[in-house]
Amino acid sequence: MDSPVLESRKQQSITGTIMTDLEFVVPDFSTVRYPVNVVADMLNVSVPSIKKYEKDMGLEVERQSTGVQSRRYSLENIFDIAAHRRTSGLIKPLNRPITLTVHVKKGGVAKTTLAVNLAIQLSLAGYKTLLVDNDPQGDATSMLSFDPDLSVAELEEMGHPASRAVELHFGHLFKFGGAFSGHDLKDVIKKPFGENGLHLIPADESLDDLNVALTNANNSDFRFGLLIEQSRKGKLKNCDLSGYDFIIFDCPPSSTVAARNALVACDYIVTPVRMDRLSVKGLSRLTQSLSVFEEDYNRAPTPIVVPTMFQKNRPRTQRNLAMLMQHFNTRVTDVRLHHSEDYPKAMDEGYPVSIWKGASPAIRNEFRDLATEIIQRIIADVGER
Template sequence: MSDFEFVVPDFSAVRYPVNVVADMLNVSVPSIKKYEKDMALEVERQTTGVQSRRYSLANIFDIAAHRRENGLIKKLARPVTLTVHVKKGGVAKTTLAVNLAIQLSLAGYKTLLIDNDPQGDATSMLGFDPDLSIAELEEMGQPSSRAVERHFGHLFKFGGAFTGHELNDVIKKPFGENGLHLIPSDESLDDLNVALTNANNSDFRFGLLLEHARLGKLPNCNLADYDFVIFDCPPSSTVASRNALVACDYIVTPVRMDRLSVKGLSRLTQSLSVFEEDYNRAPTPIVVPTMFQKSRLRTQRNLAMLMQHFNTRVTDSRLHHSEDYPKAMDEGYPVSLWKGASPAIRNEFRELATEIIQRIMSDVGEK
């Protein structure tokens, strides 16, 4: 199947009824209407049939930001970096990274998702095309804004190819200013791996950039406003993946409930011990069971094995096997934003995000 046969939604044109918006934000319908009035928010009205409000994604994330500004969410004492990583494919890693970033944004947290995988799956999931140029997109009748011209490496200043572009020239905002922000990726991100290999302190470059950018020390890249930075890494071990692990506070690891996935994850404990010896620090693991099928005996058996190795690091939230995921993907939506998703599936991601926030809040505190 060629690229032009894939469904690519226009996120700016999709509209949601008020009950779905209330469900996405985990508040009541009267609360939505109150926020709308308090904000003097302009919301589209359906004029045919039964008159009703229709909210854009920008509207929804604007309401989330309004809740934050009015003290309706707890704020972290400091910014936090998460790296979604596991050395195995097919475990819903990118699905977890993208939907977690969306849910954190819906909860009112300013979130930056960095696609750290040259395949650019997170980039594609959010409506951008890492494989086609502006000219190719325009020839196909697609907006040029879907093109990816720069990636995370372009924020750096080292080597001949990296001269420190402005953050605004790199970043994408698929759901408006108050939605999650994305630093996209394409296959040229491999050039960053080559450059990092030859750089001084090669494993610490991401961490140094984040530290300086959060303190406002980089004129081209101010990241001071973000509560969460999330790296979505490839399943392979690259210099860029190692950088993301060194830079992060928490490693979020999805694992399917099958024998090989659980057995492979059991090696993570040993890997983190070696990691701590090498770098004098180690990220805290958060292990997320995915594609969960409670009724299957082997699922319970593998979960017990997982708990044996990681115990309290395994989330109480499970992401169950559901046809909603491929259906949402076929229509070009992350499942958290797909109108056809069952409330139960949307709720699973919201509960997971809430649990992760609570775990982090207990570690770092709140303002």
């Protein structure tokens, strides 16, 4: 998934050259500002509501220094408003916390894009969301401005904050033999948009060590599920996950032990499907593996199938969609994610597309509407408090 800019940076860092931001655009999420109409769109509320929340919260929003001095909201402001809607009772918590695993045994089909943007949208909708990067490639980690490839020393040498480095991953929450000693959750978590934005457990290639440790452990496929269950009940001193409404795992395309763990641990398998023949055909394999899964593990996570890279008015797209509906029927979301150049452009600027200022509102809002639909589906299954 590396963009050309990223590649050029990696090659140069091997030669020890000090990088500049021209070679690799590193976004600083704390500096971007949004006008009030975009904020209203992102939070799916009216402009007067935003102003009311701001007043209720006593929130100080920066003003443009010239001209009409209109308000300019930071991402932190926006996520704080989302959290305020929840604390003031406008958003009800779900009846029980939910784990989603984004999975399909295929690369380049928008899994990571979906996992990251869905996590962002769930937190904008007021739900406390933890995204776990479960892929040693660390693409979700990179998409959220952290660096799975460089050490603290290398980042500092390049003039970037050390906090962008990845030192701990999901495996470090476990206590396994000698390798993992049960780190504190607070040391493992990153908060790219402040306290009220999504929380991220990053990954880098050392996540492979977790696969080795899991393979050698008892009940090797059940470890994630056990950790989540115990930590939600407050039984683990180092790791309290009880505050999260949603935990989302972004998985690699291959079936690693860690990926299997995320499947066993989840309530819903979220599967993006491109509207081409091979991707749609590949889904009959998913149906089969779900039934084998049920036999092996005695549980059946619910699939949520999301059509992606959708191109309207193409007969081929319509045919493939019809085939998808045949297989998965009501499990296919009504919201489709359309194919758009906004995705690679957002990535070049280092932003997830659904919060990229340059994105067309239609593309940005697709993820918001998808999150709304997924929340509705889950509420229909489990209810809310």
